[in-house]
Amino acid sequence: MLPEGPSTAYGYLQKGESLSGGGNRVSSFREKPDHATAIRFLEEGDYLWNAGMFVWRVDRILQEIRLLLPDLYDRLDTLSREVEPSSEDYLSLPSISIDNGIMERSEDVAMVPAGFGWNDIGDWPSARKCGIGSDRVLPLDSDDYTVWNPGRLTVLLGVSGVSIVQTDAVTLVMDDRYSQKLREIVARLEEEEPDLV
Numbered sequence: 001m002l003p004e005g006p007s008t009a010y011g012y013l014q015k016g017e018s019l020s021g022g023g024n025r026v027s028s029f030r031e032k033p034d035h036a037t038a039i040r041f042l043e044e045g046d047y048l049w050n051a052g053m054f055v056w057r058v059d060r061i062l063q064e065i066r067l068l069l070p071d072l073y074d075r076l077d078t079l080s081r082e083v084e085p086s087s088e089d090y091l092s093l094p095s096i097s098i099d100n101g102i103m104e105r106s107e108d109v110a111m112v113p114a115g116f117g118w119n120d121i122g123d124w125p126s127a128r129k130c131g132i133g134s135d136r137v138l139p140l141d142s143d144d145y146t147v148w149n150p151g152r153l154t155v156l157l158g159v160s161g162v163s164i165v166q167t168d169a170v171t172l173v174m175d176d177r178y179s180q181k182l183r184e185i186v187a188r189l190e191e192e193e194p195d196l197v
Contacts, residue, residue: 001049002115006038008180009123011050011099013111014041026109031099032180048113054098061102068105069096123179124148124163144176169196 003012011032016025029050033041041047066073072094079085079093103109127133128146134154137147142156149166156164163179165172170189174182189197 001051002113003042003047003049006035006042007049008032008035008038009126011052011103012038012041012047013050013109015046015048015111015113019110023110023112026111029099029103029106029109031097031104048111050099050103051114052099064102064106064108069094069101072096072101123182124165124174125161125176125179128163146176 001010003010009032012030014027014029016027018024027046030037030041031050062073062076065076075093079089082089124146128144132146132148134147134149134152136149136151136153137145137156138153139145139156140158142159144161145156145159146163146165147154147156149164152166154164154166156162161176163172163174163176165174172182172185186197
């Protein structure tokens with residue numbers, strides 16, 4: 001996807017040589033860089049956002065998994081011989097994203113630049129762009145906010161760039177600049193307050 005600005009929420013693909021059938025080789029893939037690196041990528045002009053839309057033949061992705069994640073490959077191979085693997089079998093697999101495990105490390109990746117409308121909806125500020133939020137908000141001198149507080153009125157006074165999310169057990173009040181750090185809080189909750197997650 002064509003970048004709209006520097007973002008630490010997306011991976012970046014660096015365009016390489018043009019391919020005869022269209023698209024480009026990927027010279028490098030960098031998953032969720034820091035802000036300064038995202039700015040540099042945009043300044044260099046040959047980086048696009050990774051939209052996470054992958055197309056591959058099964059035999060090719062399995063070759064890459066075998067090469068780059070041999071433990072995962074062995075475990076998948078074992079599971080493929082079971083008639084009906086259990087959810088515990090899947091939960092016992094190594095936890096690694098396709099981006100970190102394969103895309104950043106593979107030497108055989110191609111891309112097709114796309115310019116259609118797209119939003120990852122991977123965090124609360126992105127959800128706001130898609131119109132997700134509570135309808136019972138009374139703002140004064142406030143803008144650029146996401147509120148998810150079903151069944152309750154939320155009053156905002158003099159705030160901007162925030163997300164406020166209420167569940168039965170937890171309230172999140174977040175400066176949107178910290179949206180990519182939310183997973184750190186979720187990890188702490190899973191460890192310290194697992195009944196709330």
